[in-house]
Amino acid sequence: MADNLLFFTELLSMPVHDVRGRRIGRAKDAALVPLVHPSRIDRVLVGGGDAWLTVRYDQIRSIVLGKGIFLSDERLMPYHDDEYMLRIGRDLLDQQIIDVTGRKVVRVNDLTMTIQNDGERDIVAVLEVDIGVRSVVRRLLQGALSPRWIRKLQEPIPPHSIAWDLCNVVEPDPLRRLRLNISYSKLEAMHPADLADIVEELGPAEREAIFETIDSEVAAEALSEVDPRMQASILESLEPEIAADIVEEMSPHEAADVLNEMEAESSEEILEEMDSAPGTEVRELLDFEEDRAGGMMNTEFVSLHQNASVMDALAALRGNEDLLENLNTLFLVDEEGRLTASIPLARLFLAASNARLKELANETLIQVNVDEKQDRVTEFFDKYNLLTLPVVDEDGKLAGVITADEIISVLRQK
Amino acid sequence: MRSLLSRFRYQIALFLAVLGPGFITAVVDNDSGGIYTYSAAGAKYGYLPLWTLLPITVVLIITQEMCSRMGAVTGKGLSDLIREEFGLRITFLMMTLLVLANFTNVVAEFAGIASSLELFHISRYISVPLSAVGVWFLVVKGNYRSVEKIFLFACVFYVTYIISGFLVKPDWKEAAIYSVKPVLMLDGGYIYMLIGMVGTTIAPWMQFYLQSAVVEKGVSAKEYAASRIEVVVGCIMTNVIAFFIVVACAGAIYSVAPRDIQDAKEAALGLKPFGEYAFLLFSAGLFNASIFAACILPLSTAYSVCEGLGFEAGVNKRIREAPAFYFLYTLLIVAGAGVILIPGFPLVKMILLSQVLNGVLLPFVLIFMVILINKADLMGEWVNPKWFNFTTWVTVAIMIGLTLALVGISVRGMP
Numbered sequence: 001m002a003d004n005l006l007f008f009t010e011l012l013s014m015p016v017h018d019v020r021g022r023r024i025g026r027a028k029d030a031a032l033v034p035l036v037h038p039s040r041i042d043r044v045l046v047g048g049g050d051a052w053l054t055v056r057y058d059q060i061r062s063i064v065l066g067k068g069i070f071l072s073d074e075r076l077m078p079y080h081d082d083e084y085m086l087r088i089g090r091d092l093l094d095q096q097i098i099d100v101t102g103r104k105v106v107r108v109n110d111l112t113m114t115i116q117n118d119g120e121r122d123i124v125a126v127l128e129v130d131i132g133v134r135s136v137v138r139r140l141l142q143g144a145l146s147p148r149w150i151r152k153l154q155e156p157i158p159p160h161s162i163a164w165d166l167c168n169v170v171e172p173d174p175l176r177r178l179r180l181n182i183s184y185s186k187l188e189a190m191h192p193a194d195l196a197d198i199v200e201e202l203g204p205a206e207r208e209a210i211f212e213t214i215d216s217e218v219a220a221e222a223l224s225e226v227d228p229r230m231q232a233s234i235l236e237s238l239e240p241e242i243a244a245d246i247v248e249e250m251s252p253h254e255a256a257d258v259l260n261e262m263e264a265e266s267s268e269e270i271l272e273e274m275d276s277a278p279g280t281e282v283r284e285l286l287d288f289e290e291d292r293a294g295g296m297m298n299t300e301f302v303s304l305h306q307n308a309s310v311m312d313a314l315a316a317l318r319g320n321e322d323l324l325e326n327l328n329t330l331f332l333v334d335e336e337g338r339l340t341a342s343i344p345l346a347r348l349f350l351a352a353s354n355a356r357l358k359e360l361a362n363e364t365l366i367q368v369n370v371d372e373k374q375d376r377v378t379e380f381f382d383k384y385n386l387l388t389l390p391v392v393d394e395d396g397k398l399a400g401v402i403t404a405d406e407i408i409s410v411l412r413q414k
Numbered sequence: 415m416r417s418l419l420s421r422f423r424y425q426i427a428l429f430l431a432v433l434g435p436g437f438i439t440a441v442v443d444n445d446s447g448g449i450y451t452y453s454a455a456g457a458k459y460g461y462l463p464l465w466t467l468l469p470i471t472v473v474l475i476i477t478q479e480m481c482s483r484m485g486a487v488t489g490k491g492l493s494d495l496i497r498e499e500f501g502l503r504i505t506f507l508m509m510t511l512l513v514l515a516n517f518t519n520v521v522a523e524f525a526g527i528a529s530s531l532e533l534f535h536i537s538r539y540i541s542v543p544l545s546a547v548g549v550w551f552l553v554v555k556g557n558y559r560s561v562e563k564i565f566l567f568a569c570v571f572y573v574t575y576i577i578s579g580f581l582v583k584p585d586w587k588e589a590a591i592y593s594v595k596p597v598l599m600l601d602g603g604y605i606y607m608l609i610g611m612v613g614t615t616i617a618p619w620m621q622f623y624l625q626s627a628v629v630e631k632g633v634s635a636k637e638y639a640a641s642r643i644e645v646v647v648g649c650i651m652t653n654v655i656a657f658f659i660v661v662a663c664a665g666a667i668y669s670v671a672p673r674d675i676q677d678a679k680e681a682a683l684g685l686k687p688f689g690e691y692a693f694l695l696f697s698a699g700l701f702n703a704s705i706f707a708a709c710i711l712p713l714s715t716a717y718s719v720c721e722g723l724g725f726e727a728g729v730n731k732r733i734r735e736a737p738a739f740y741f742l743y744t745l746l747i748v749a750g751a752g753v754i755l756i757p758g759f760p761l762v763k764m765i766l767l768s769q770v771l772n773g774v775l776l777p778f779v780l781i782f783m784v785i786l787i788n789k790a791d792l793m794g795e796w797v798n799p800k801w802f803n804f805t806t807w808v809t810v811a812i813m814i815g816l817t818l819a820l821v822g823i824s825v826r827g828m829p
Contacts, residue, residue, distance in 0.1 A: 094498050107724030109502065131724060139502045203489035204634060233634035 006063065006124060008088055008111035009139055010147050015068035016046045016055065024048050027069060029089035032126065034181040039164055041113065041124040044069065045079050045087075052079035063115055063122045065147055072121060083179045086169070088126075096202065097129065098168040100186045103194040105201040109135035112161060129167050132160020172205040174212070184210055188218045196225035199234075208237045211246065220249030223258075232261035235270065244273030252278060253298030253400070256285035260295075285400075293377050294370035296410065297391040297400030303331040304357060306340050311353045313343075326405075329388040331398055332357060338396040341365055342388075367392050370399055374410060381407050433644055434562045435627035436482050438710070439620050440474065440648030441569045444655055445707035446526025446678060447519075447765065449700055451614050452656050453681035455607050456663030458672055461585070461592040464660055466608060467653045468593070470615050474649040476809050477780065480787050480798075481621045482645050485628030486638040487796045492625040492779075493722030495786050505722040511775045513742070516619050516715040518768030520750030523711060525761055526704030528754055529679040533697040539755060546751035549709050550744065553729055561709075561729065562631075568706045572655045574699035578685060579658030581692035584665025593657070606823055613820035616813060618775040621783065623714035626721065630728075635796060662696065712746035766824040773821035777814040784810060 014027045025048025033042040044055040053076040061072035086092070092108050099106050110130040115122050134157040141150045168186055171177040187195055187210065199207050199222060211219050211234055223231055223246060235243045235258060247255045247270055259267040259282065267286075271279055281299060288294025300323050302316050313330055320327075330348075332341040341361035351360055367390045368377060380389060381404060389402045444452075455463040481492060488495060497505040527545050528538035553561060599605075633641050667673065667684040675681055678700050685692040713729075716739050720727030725738040733740045753759055784806055787798050798806060 094501055104726070107497070109724060136502065136506070136723060140506055204487075205489075207489075227632065230632045233632065233636065236636060237634070 004115050005127075006065065006113045006115050007130070007135075007138065008093065008113060008126075009142055010065060011044070011063075011069075011113070011124070012089060014063070016044070016048075017068055017070045018074040019071060021070070023068075024074075025053070028052060029087050030124075031085040031087045033084050034086055035084055035179065038181075039125045039127075041088075041126065043085065046076070053077065054079045057123060058121060060121055060124075062117075063124065083176045086180050092129075092169070096170070096206075098170060098187065098198055099131075099162045100166050100168055100190070102162065103190060103198065105198055106131045106162065110138060111164075112159075126164045128161035128163055130159065130161045133157055134159050170202065170206040170209055172209045174209075177209065177213070184213050188214050192218065192221035193225045195222040200226060200230060204233070204237060207234055211238060212242055216242075216245040217249045219246045224250060224254050228257065228261055231258045236262055236266045240266075240269040240273045243270045247282070248274055248278050251298050251300055252281040252285055253296075253300070253406075255282045256288075256295075257290070259286060260290055288370060291374045292370065293368045293372040293374075293391045293402060294399070296374065296377060296406050297370070297402045298406070299400045300326070301329075301331060301388075301390070301398070301401040302327065303333050303339075303398055306332040306334055306358055308332070308357050309353070310348055310351045310355050310357060310360075313348060313357055314353070326403065329390075329401075330357070331390055331401075332361065333398055336395070337398060339365070339367055339390055339392050339398040342390060366390075368402075369394070377402060378407055378410060434566060435485075435624055435631055435633070436478060436641060436645035437569060437648035437651070438562070438565045439624040439627065440478060440645070440652040441572060441655075442623075442703075442707050442710055443474065443615065443617075443620060443652050444572065444659075444703055445519075445523060446530075446700060446704040447522050447768075448614055448656070449526075449659060449703055450678040450681075451610050452659040453663045453678055454675050455611055456660035457667040457675045457681060457684065459604060459607060460664040460668035460672065461588045461661070462597045462599075462604075463607060463611060464589060464592045464657065465594060465596045466611050467657055467660075470612055470656075471649055471653040473612070473809055473813060474615055474652065475646055476806060477616050477621065477783075477813075478624055478645045478649060479642060480783055480806070481625040482628050482633075482641050483638060483796060484783070484787055484793070485625040486633045486641055487635045487793055489629055491629055491718065491721045492622050492783070492786075493718040495792070496782055497722045497724070499786060499789070499792075500782065502723075508775065508778060509719045509722050511771065512618060512622070512718060513715055513746075515617075515768060515771035515775050516711050517746055517750060518764055518771060519617070519619065520708060520711050520746050521753055521761075522765050522768055523704045523708040524751045524754045525765075526678065526700060527708060529677060530682075530697050530701035530704060533679060533682055533693075533700075542751050542754050545705055545708065546747050549705065549712075550747050552709060553713050553743070554733075554740070556729065562627075565706065565710070568702055569651075571702040572651075572699060574695040574702070575655050575658045575662065578692045578695040578699070579662040579665075581695070582662045582665035582685060582688045584661045585669070589657075589661050589664070609816050609819050609823065612813075613773070613816045614769070616776065616780075617772050618779045619711060619714050619718075621779055622718040623710060626714065626717045638796075662692070666692070708747075708750070712743050712750070715746055716740075716743040769824045770821050773817040773824075776817050780810045780813060 008030065011027055011030060015023050016025050016027060018024050025046045027044050028047040029045040030041045031043045031045065032040065036042060040057060042057050044060070046053045046055055055071065055076060059071050059073040061070045063069050088111060092111070094108060096105050096107055108129050108131065111126050112128040112130055113124050114127050115124055134154050137157060138150055138154050141153065168184065169182055171180060171182050199210060223234065226234065235247070247258070259270065271283060302320050302323060304312055304316055317324065328345050330343045330345060331339060332343065334340055341358060342365055343357055343360045344362065347360040366380065366384050366386065368380065370391055370393050377389065380386060387404050390398055391400045391402060393399045484492065484495065493505065493509065496508065524542055524545070528542050531541040532538060552564065628641065662685060663681050666688050667675070667681070675684065682693055682696045682700060685696050717727050719742055720736070720739045726736040727739040728736060731739070787793060788803065790797055
């Protein structure tokens with residue numbers, strides 16, 4: 001192992017010597033000040049007498065493994081806790097952090113740091129977070145063997161670490177989060193499903209922190225991927241305004257499902273905070289029983305008048321670009337909004353632009369009533385090999401659609 | 415009126431939603447070792463020991479409630495918290511002890527499976543390997559929800575003890591009197607039995623399992639009130655079953671001729687004169703309890719160790735994603751079932767050893783628990799209230815005392 005590496009747990013309890021080489025105490029912790037420098041160890045906290053002292057990075061002359069820390073300036077300040085300091089021993093060691101590229105939650109066993117001499121002094125910077133067996137072995141042996149022996153013994157074990165800049169510390173306290181310069185922008189770039197997995201592994205406080213901070217659109221996408229029961233408890237723990245922002249970004253159907261899981265008071269609070277348009281849509285869906293077609297449907301469909309042409313359909317699709325990703329069927333309705341036909345989207349490609357949509361329709365129209373039982377609905381999907389099933393209300397008006405992915409979630413939950 | 419009704423429905427739904435962890439943990443407390451302890455007490459001393467069940471219930475509730483509360487509030491397992499607050503070395507030490515203690519417990523459960531099925535004339539060389547494979551697949555191929563459903567179903571099977579208790583036609587009047595009338599005798603055997611009954615009430619693994627299960631279930635602090643009821647109901651149920659085991663053995667064995675019994679199998683045989691059904695139900699109950707505990711123990715151990723040491727864990731993960739978890743889980747089952755098949759294996763010594771290991775570990779677990787639950791930065795408004803803290807410390811002190819007494823007796827019993 002290169003000699004310019006130092007593990008945090010080796011730094012801990014290193015003796016600290018003053019200018020004349022007298023020992024004044026031992027290192028108790030070290031801290032970064034992320035607002036000043038993201039990886040440089042800015043302070044070393046020394047415990048000797050009654051109180052801890054703070055050694056600034058520019059007061060250190062050298063750090064030698066097995067010998068200790070030698071200072072170049074011994075006018076040390078007493079230690080005060082401040083919110084700008086990320087204390088490694090207290091805030092990181094043994095705690096959980098997020099590995100952004102590995103997309104998982106890991107526990108910090110140790111930190112690998114580099115020592116670099118800039119001509120005047122040794123500067124220590126955090127390089128990696130150690131999570132593997134090697135760091136466990138190291139820590140178990142510390143105190144029993146000298147650091148050099150431990151380094152030799154751990155040599156054959158492959159290291160398992162994450163680069164420091166690919167880690168995301170989670171800080172529940174919003175003020176401290178700001179002062180420590182912690183952002184969750186790296187998490188926002190993740191796939192929502194991965195983010196959801198991570199969130200599920202964290203404790204409630206950390207979960208809350210993430211959902212309060214990240215962009216509400218990303219939050220909504222990630223939330224839809226989380227286990228339904230956890231969705232409700234996450235939303236309940238947030239401020240109603242923040243929760244409402246997230247719910248607005250969800251599809252009305254998913255929003256209704258989550259709100260259904262919550263206590264009436266909390267869901268009402270969130271509904272009140274929501275903008276009126278999505279709010280009403282969600283309220284309407286909330287009236288349906290969860291295990292009926294009405295409770296399974298969403299309102300993300302495109303419907304046209306029965307006399308419309310292919311050209312009209314294309315125009316309608318342009319106006320609904322946000323739905324395109326999951327759209328596979330168009331619906332035709334009469335003047336009253338009653339469902340009359342369904343058209344597979346793919347048929348539009350083969351039709352002339354002035355053709356009437358009616359001519360492209362499926363021969364038989366398969367639809368269910370909002371009151372239809374869940375079991376019957378899944379049966380329909382199986383029997384007719386559906387991707388999308390229209391749902392109509394008691395007057396035959398198109399109320400929503402049930403999509404195959406909803407059926408898959410229903411079946412998986414069984 | 416309608417809102418009142420819907421509120422009530424919500425409460426019921428909430429209870430059902432959190433149902434599982436507390437109930438299962440409490441019920442598994444009556445594993446093969448527990449059944450033996452209660453049977454032996456009933457066979458030798460009849461209805462006299464029944465009064466201990468009331469304090470046992472209280473102790474069980476107090477300790478289980480703390481774990482379930484910590485799980486709901488922090489969203490973290492007990493070994494997670496120990497790791498975060500007390501560091502890697504202590505965690506490692508505790509996990510090593512836990513693995514050893516739980517391994518001996520797993521052996522005891524497989525012994526229970528073997529002896530209960532031998533009552534049905536099934537050779538252990540068939541029953542034990544089959545059970546081991548079944549247990550392994552159940553958890554590896556299932557997910558948390560389905561496994562929990564199976565566990566809850568297994569809880570229902572404990573009803574067999576209640577029925578066999580009735581079939582024996584015990585003296586209900588005496589049973590009722592001695593349930594509330596404490597009897598102390600300066601008799602070595604009697605005191606040993608009392609210590610055994612209380613000492614085996616709380617095992618370290620239960621605390622770890624309960625807290626992880628609450629977390630895995632996703633119970634939140636807000637739903638915790640329902641979870642607390644679940645824990646209390648579970649603990650009471652457990653001791654109702656214990657009551658019927660004692661009563662069955664008191665009615666069937668003690669009232670005929672008080673004697674020492676060597677294992678739970680002997681208790682089942684003692685019920686035979688009272689009808690084939692009493693015997694069959696008692697034996698089936700023993701099998702159910704043993705295989706139930708044999709499912710949970712390796713799983714809980716693997717979870718606790720991986721959480722504490724920071725390895726990936728979870729039945730929802732693939733073997734490649736969580737190798738340490740599956741390795742430990744498999745090892746405990748294979749080795750635990752394997753030693754039962756070694757002819758002439760000193761099983762009694764192993765069970766004594768398991769009591770010693772549990773007893774050595776338990777004080778640390780309980781003390782750490784009380785320290786953790788009093789940390790305001792962890793628990794917020796959910797820290798122990800002052801009056802409850804006093805009760806808790808007294809309970810912990812009594813439990814530690816009794817457990818250490820049991821350790822002392824067990825060590826002397828080991829030649």
